[in-house]
Amino acid sequence: MRYAILLLAAPYTNQASHSALRFARTLLARGHQLETVFFYQEGVQNAARLASPPQDEPHLVDAWSALSREHGTALQVCIAAALRRGLLDEREAARHGKQGYSVEPPFELTGLGQLIDIGLRCDRLITFAP
Template structure:
């Protein structure tokens, strides 16, 4: 089956991101295709490239990147939700005159239309939130 995940919980604030990550691994281990993880609401914080959790805790951002690289999972971040929470890729940083860049590939800033598209294209869209 083709799956997609909608993640709306902030990392390290509640269980949502951890659960979504474990579900993502379970999906691919069972031989299903995980098309994308769509980050919305506080879930966009998962894309924060400047996150520096203690070394003895799971690094959620890096875990998403590994998942994306190993299983060709798109990491789509709602651009409107991201910008107002300080998450900007290089293009948006330039556009808004900001010195720092906080979102790097394979995370990509994209529109909510992608979420709707995933809901249509995939057999299952599974939501994780606080």
């Protein structure tokens, strides 16, 4: 089946990001496709390029990137929720006159319409929330 995940919670604040990652790996191991992980609300913090957790804790940002590289999963971040919270890719940083940027591929900033699209197109959408 084609799955999508909606993640609404910040990493390291709530368990949700860990739960979502665990669920993602398991559904892939069961032979399903994970088309997209969509990050919305505080979930956009999962895309923070500069996140530097202690070495003995799971590195969620890296784990999402690895998942995307290995399985072709799109990592889509709601642009309106991200900009408000200081999460800008190189292009948005330049557009807003900011030095440095905080989001990089494979995370991509995208519109909320994508969430509706994947939610209606995929066989299953599973939400993980704070």
